[in-house]
Amino acid sequence: MAWQALVSHKLRSFLTTLGILIGVTTIITIWTTIEGLNQYVFGQLSNIGASTVYVQKYPWVIKGDFWKYRNRKNITYKEYQALVQYCTIADHISPEVFAPKKVSYKDRKFDNIFVIGTNEEYSFTANVAPEIGRFLTELDVRNKRYVCVLGREVTDQLFEKENPLGKRIRIGDKKYTVIGVLEKKGNFFGQSMDNFIIVPFGTFRRVYGGHRGMRVALLTNKTERLEEMKDQIRGILRRVRKISPAEEDDFAINQQDMLTSLYKSLTSTLFAIVFVIGGISLLVGGIGIMNIMLVSVAERTREIGIRKAIGANRKNILSQFLLEAIVISSIGGVLGIILGYFGGSAILSQMDLTSGVSITSILIGFGFSTTVGVLAGFYPAYKAAGLSPIESLRYE
Amino acid sequence: MLIRIENLTKIYQLGKVQVRALNSINLTIEKNEYVAIMGPSGSGKSTLMNIIGCLDVPTEGRYILNDRDVSNLTDDELAQIRNKEIGFVFQTFNLLPRANALHNVELPLIYNGTPRAIRRQMALEVLEKVGLAERASHRPSELSGGQRQRVAIARALINNPSLILADEPTGNLDSKTGEEIMQILRDLNDAGNTIILVTHEEHIAQRCKRIIRLLDGEIIKDELNDI
Numbered sequence A: 001m002a003w004q005a006l007v008s009h010k011l012r013s014f015l016t017t018l019g020i021l022i023g024v025t026t027i028i029t030i031w032t033t034i035e036g037l038n039q040y041v042f043g044q045l046s047n048i049g050a051s052t053v054y055v056q057k058y059p060w061v062i063k064g065d066f067w068k069y070r071n072r073k074n075i076t077y078k079e080y081q082a083l084v085q086y087c088t089i090a091d092h093i094s095p096e097v098f099a100p101k102k103v104s105y106k107d108r109k110f111d112n113i114f115v116i117g118t119n120e121e122y123s124f125t126a127n128v129a130p131e132i133g134r135f136l137t138e139l140d141v142r143n144k145r146y147v148c149v150l151g152r153e154v155t156d157q158l159f160e161k162e163n164p165l166g167k168r169i170r171i172g173d174k175k176y177t178v179i180g181v182l183e184k185k186g187n188f189f190g191q192s193m194d195n196f197i198i199v200p201f202g203t204f205r206r207v208y209g210g211h212r213g214m215r216v217a218l219l220t221n222k223t224e225r226l227e228e229m230k231d232q233i234r235g236i237l238r239r240v241r242k243i244s245p246a247e248e249d250d251f252a253i254n255q256q257d258m259l260t261s262l263y264k265s266l267t268s269t270l271f272a273i274v275f276v277i278g279g280i281s282l283l284v285g286g287i288g289i290m291n292i293m294l295v296s297v298a299e300r301t302r303e304i305g306i307r308k309a310i311g312a313n314r315k316n317i318l319s320q321f322l323l324e325a326i327v328i329s330s331i332g333g334v335l336g337i338i339l340g341y342f343g344g345s346a347i348l349s350q351m352d353l354t355s356g357v358s359i360t361s362i363l364i365g366f367g368f369s370t371t372v373g374v375l376a377g378f379y380p381a382y383k384a385a386g387l388s389p390i391e392s393l394r395y396e
Numbered sequence B: 001m002l003i004r005i006e007n008l009t010k011i012y013q014l015g016k017v018q019v020r021a022l023n024s025i026n027l028t029i030e031k032n033e034y035v036a037i038m039g040p041s042g043s044g045k046s047t048l049m050n051i052i053g054c055l056d057v058p059t060e061g062r063y064i065l066n067d068r069d070v071s072n073l074t075d076d077e078l079a080q081i082r083n084k085e086i087g088f089v090f091q092t093f094n095l096l097p098r099a100n101a102l103h104n105v106e107l108p109l110i111y112n113g114t115p116r117a118i119r120r121q122m123a124l125e126v127l128e129k130v131g132l133a134e135r136a137s138h139r140p141s142e143l144s145g146g147q148r149q150r151v152a153i154a155r156a157l158i159n160n161p162s163l164i165l166a167d168e169p170t171g172n173l174d175s176k177t178g179e180e181i182m183q184i185l186r187d188l189n190d191a192g193n194t195i196i197l198v199t200h201e202e203h204i205a206q207r208c209k210r211i212i213r214l215l216d217g218e219i220i221k222d223e224l225n226d227i
Helices: A002-007 A010-045 A066-070 A077-086 A138-142 A152-159 A201-208 A223-241 A256-299 A301-309 A314-350 A359-385 A389-394 B045-052 B075-085 B101-110 B116-129 B145-157 B175-190
Strands: A052-056 A092-105 A108-118 A130-133 A147-150 A168-171 A174-182 A196-200 A215-219 A252-255 B003-014 B017-029 B034-038 B060-065 B086-089 B163-167 B195-199 B210-215 B218-224
Touching (some): A077 A092, A077 A223, A092 A152, A196 A201, A223 A252, A252 A256, A256 A359, A301 A389, B017 B218, B045 B163, B045 B195, B145 B175, B163 B175, B175 B195
Parallel strands (some): A147 A174
Antiparallel strands (some): A052 A215, A052 A252
């Protein structure tokens, strides 16, 4: 019955539902986009092990004055040694120093390849594994050997089809023997994670200087003791640095969840804004539906009279008009879900990301449009249900 | 006894003025009667029809329909009585313009929860009875006035009501078509239906077996009419 009335006013029903359509489209577009982004970001962040913490000069998420951090001391080798000695909760500890270097093999030269100086523990803290050859060993590190492990991309650039194992490449001014190639890791926020070279920590310091700042990665296998480990690290460093109880830390203990929570706070702000905008168009849409339903009730007073005369009770009339409002609103909702999905996919494809149809977004679209339909339709439907049959039958 | 009306009074409040539309009416109607309620406009015949049709309730007095006192029922209870006991035929047909004949006829069944398949079947049967089975899928705008009124009669019959209430059923029809409708009503009465017809036209009233004349809210004459 509700359907019949709508079909006979196609254009009017469509225009009425436009507000709902726009509101739901907005919400679903952003929802789809954020879901796609979430999938990507959390996938990326999982590259940083959840139970690895990084001791560094700078925190990953800087709040307030940058200069406060700028003036901090670098993390030193002595501090690294203190962590190795006293941090009992950590199962793996690796020092990490970085520098971009010129790298060449035969006639192939590349500037600015990222070189990491670290130890054998790095394969645990950074969760990397050799695809061919082997990773650094304790002996390589202790003896400060001129050996290196290559990322997949560097390997492909330097060696093309040649077997890299045992070949000697030039990094800066020194020659290193290739002992292994790491498995491909893909991209981290568009940055290749396979375009680097790993050399023993001591070798790096001897060749490129030991004064530079470093970071220390610590991993515990006992996830439940992660917080405890952070406290232990804090205690060790404060003691080594002689920080008085009144002073705050002058180092940062970084962890994946800092980035996760930063990301979450950014997206939740975006969500809030979009929900307000979407909410306003749904409100306007709802007012439009209420308006047109009031017109519809007035136009169909006689029909209401007829229906009542032949036995329709209040509930019958109420549900007829309520259903009509819900149907109008849901049509906007369904179209909004479809358009919003395409909108979100279009935005994501600009960023080379994909998205799936999520049940949540469909439920949200339906939920919002139906709720608006019920709220906007109730008063007109209630008015219709309360009409007197005699007066309605007399209505011209 | 189908209808018993005792001391029935209806007072309308129009602003500060009280209008006494019906004044202490007493009336009984038996099953299978064919009654005309006559009177000029303002005589109270529409008010009486509304109350008999359970579209309205009396201010004072009692109205007993089929042994049930319906004088003080709620709107929804009245709706149920109308659905089950009364079939309306209106001067202006009052069909739903967007629904076809079949749907118009089955409408009362929707409101008492009859399943769809049975509804269809019953609607087709009554359309057959008024000779319009082959027009079932036509909308009111595609039917002549007489055909529309026959659809309305089919709708009134579908719940097999105790009472058919016809309000100026020929008022919007030419005399020949009006004659056809009157014949249908006569046939229905012969088949056992109780019919109450409200009219202000003498020649229509003369087709009924009993004529009740109203004036200023009172019954001034109640006589049997030999046809």
